[in-house]
Amino acid sequence: MAKVQGAIVVDVERCKGCEVCIPACPTDVIELAKEVNGKGYHYLYMANPDACIGCANCAIVCPDGVITVYKVKKIVKI
């Protein structure tokens, strides 16, 4: 069985912490960090990276285009 595993990379300094991506994520992977970036915005990070399926929904709705999405298919033996 093949399982899809995704990952996102956030451009922390460009993220404005608007949270528009958070309801767009179907598997609740992303959250805003407690820390802030250089501009004082709480930036996005992967709180639950194992659940990411690399669907790129977050990147598609991101107004500032800060999210880059990667995806691999991994083989899981049952």
Next chain:
Amino acid sequence: MDIKDIVKEENLVYTKTKLMTDNILSYCPGCGHGTAHRIIMEVVDELGMQEDTIGVAPVGCSVLAYEFMNIDMIQAAHGRAPAVATGVKRTMPEKFVFTYQGDGDLAAIGTAETIHACNRGENITIFFINNGIYGMTGGQMAPTTLPGMRTSTSPYGRDLPSMGNPLKITELIAQLPGTYFVTRHAVHTPAAVRKAKRAIRKAIELQKENKGVTFVEIVSNCNSGWKMAPVKSNEWMVENMFPYYPMGDIKVDGELVEKK
């Protein structure tokens, strides 16, 4: 599996298009302008038209669009973007020419230019971002402001007898014989963005056929002007803006779409 094993060049699914520059967008957090800029540039990139595209930026929040879109651009006087685009398209008919305008620019000060460019049937594409408010100047009432909506110049809500009715400029220009494709979309969810992107692609491809104006309205939020958090403003937009400005095609292939 470690993130380092996934984040590799060959596994890339999505990244910001090269047609958006690396300048940090001047828009407020959560503003739909950024998404609209990006999907227009993605379509131009996918069609390989970077060299052949000329954009006209308006006055308003998106006045600095030329800083963010990595194509040839002109910044027009307030509301005059369709007139400037007319001149560019007539001089260089082989180029793809578009204007990118907000509601204060297109539906208020530029109403005459918009209507006459559409009525002449110029072969240009107009992208219209409608957020029902003047965002840049401090949230004043715009022609597209909804009935009862609070703005800094209508603090008790828009009163129709004294302030007039909201202007449905998209429906208005769809009546003109010079327009060929008129549609309305939004960019608040992934599904909406994908639909809007398809409409933008269609508008760009139709311009090559020289059939007339192609017009894409994008209903957007203005969280600063509406005084809401970005996610809340998107919800408010779905509840209040969409009933008044319904999504979908208004005119396809030169024929008005019958509303059921």
